[in-house]
Amino acid sequence: MTQASPASADAALHREVAELIVAALNLETSADEIETDAPLYGEGLGLDSIDILEVALVVSKRYGFSLRADNEDNLRIFSSLRSLCDHIAANRTQ
Numbered sequence: 001m002t003q004a005s006p007a008s009a010d011a012a013l014h015r016e017v018a019e020l021i022v023a024a025l026n027l028e029t030s031a032d033e034i035e036t037d038a039p040l041y042g043e044g045l046g047l048d049s050i051d052i053l054e055v056a057l058v059v060s061k062r063y064g065f066s067l068r069a070d071n072e073d074n075l076r077i078f079s080s081l082r083s084l085c086d087h088i089a090a091n092r093t094q
Contacts (some may be wrong), residue, residue, distance in 0.1 A: 013085050022056040036082045052078050064093035
C-alpha cells in the first residue's frame, strides 16, 4: 500500500475541513467554492464570531483537540482554510 504524498494529504484535509464548515453552518456554498487562502472571517467566506465558534466546536469534536476562545492565535488560526488546516494537522489527535 502506498502512502499518500503530503500534498494530496493536505488537499484531502482541506476538502474535509471545508465540508465540515459547510455542514456545520448550513452554508449555501459548496466545499469546492471555499478558497484555500481566502479569509474565513468577514470578507471572503463572510463568517462572523458565532460562526467561528461553531466551526471551532465541530473541529474540536472531529479532530480531538480543543480550540479555545481565549487563544491569542485565533486570528491567525481562523484567517483562512489553509491556516485552519495547518493548525489541525499540527494538533489533531484523531
